[in-house]
Amino acid sequence: MNTNATLAAHPPAAAIRPPAPELLPSIDALAAELPLSPALAAQVATHRQAVRNILAGRDPRLLVVVGPCSIHDVDAAMDYARRLRALSDQLGDKLLLVMRVYVEKPRTTVGWKGLLYDPALDGSHDMALGLRTARRLMRDIVALGLPVATELLHPMAAGYLEDLLSWAAVGARTTESQIHREMVSGLSLPCGFKNGTDGGTTVAIDAMGAAARGHHHFGVDRHGRPAVLVSEGNADTHLVLRGGRSGPNYHADALDAASNALANAGVSPALMVDCSHANSQKDHRRQIEVLKDVLAQRRAGRHTLRAVMIESHLEEGAQPLCETMRYGVSVTDACLGWQDSEQLLREAAAQL
Numbered sequence: 001m002n003t004n005a006t007l008a009a010h011p012p013a014a015a016i017r018p019p020a021p022e023l024l025p026s027i028d029a030l031a032a033e034l035p036l037s038p039a040l041a042a043q044v045a046t047h048r049q050a051v052r053n054i055l056a057g058r059d060p061r062l063l064v065v066v067g068p069c070s071i072h073d074v075d076a077a078m079d080y081a082r083r084l085r086a087l088s089d090q091l092g093d094k095l096l097l098v099m100r101v102y103v104e105k106p107r108t109t110v111g112w113k114g115l116l117y118d119p120a121l122d123g124s125h126d127m128a129l130g131l132r133t134a135r136r137l138m139r140d141i142v143a144l145g146l147p148v149a150t151e152l153l154h155p156m157a158a159g160y161l162e163d164l165l166s167w168a169a170v171g172a173r174t175t176e177s178q179i180h181r182e183m184v185s186g187l188s189l190p191c192g193f194k195n196g197t198d199g200g201t202t203v204a205i206d207a208m209g210a211a212a213r214g215h216h217h218f219g220v221d222r223h224g225r226p227a228v229l230v231s232e233g234n235a236d237t238h239l240v241l242r243g244g245r246s247g248p249n250y251h252a253d254a255l256d257a258a259s260n261a262l263a264n265a266g267v268s269p270a271l272m273v274d275c276s277h278a279n280s281q282k283d284h285r286r287q288i289e290v291l292k293d294v295l296a297q298r299r300a301g302r303h304t305l306r307a308v309m310i311e312s313h314l315e316e317g318a319q320p321l322c323e324t325m326r327y328g329v330s331v332t333d334a335c336l337g338w339q340d341s342e343q344l345l346r347e348a349a350a351q352l
């Protein structure tokens, strides 16, 4: 064995200098740069309460979390938001429309992880720009008068956006994570836990119980310092049914099973059906029949069906990330286009 050659190929650990990490603004610094005015903060508080009232059955409207699978173009997102705002003015007595402004994407393996991670869509990963772009966009959408929803994927990122949100999801891939349950326990907004990718609801119901309790956990404070964070517990959580590997879970037998499990656990009976993902078997047009089925079950007396989720963009379908991307088309899961979405929501409101 040539010892010198081996040493040259594997220098001692002390000789390896990783590049200096790029620093991010603290939560306080970003909030100072892009503050939420007291009037908009009050509006967010009102919207959160409206969401809570629907989920608790005190408000008969249907909560609809609707919008793109992911945000990759802020102009298209604002275009969508303006249309949704106008529709919300017309349908607001029947539907509470909350826009999906999803800036982090969980991936099954690898792929573009969202605006927060790679706002230029080119692998440059300017995450400081991602944070600024996402916070500014959400604030602009709130300023239109719309409530904003997102999936909170990285607990460290949550603090940068939390004050702008009226509802948040923990996704199917992270519902079982203790770290995400701790994160939700410290949020003062309603949150949905999705069933696991295998379709199992137990992990989400366990998550609701865990998030309702207070926790001590590792985190980063508003000044960017590593800290022991102490949460009080969040009782405003609910189950989101998104289907799983064994198929959809919005039919009556699946809803019965979920409702029994929620009752046995003593947690909120409210159900949100995600019309997309495994419930649509990843065919965006099937969201239409899922929503119609859910509305029929609600009309037939299933009063715990209080919320739905729809993936919708300006244009139908999806496209790969490339040089010649089409305006208003999803770059992650395929979405319904605006025309179909508007018609679907008008029909839903008419039936309620």
Ligand SMILES: O=C[C@H](O)[C@H](O)COP(=O)(O)O
Residues within 6 Å of the ligand: 069, 105, 106, 107, 108, 109, 110, 111, 277, 332, 333
């Ligand atoms: O909602 C979006 C996707 O279903 C989720 O991010 C997983 O995406 P992937 O399976 O394409 O990685």
Ligand SMILES: C=C(OP(=O)(O)O)C(=O)O
Residues within 6 Å of the ligand: 069, 102, 106, 151, 170, 171, 172, 173, 194, 242, 274, 277
């Ligand atoms: C990733 C999402 O959903 P799920 O966690 O159900 O796959 C989503 O709603 O964008």
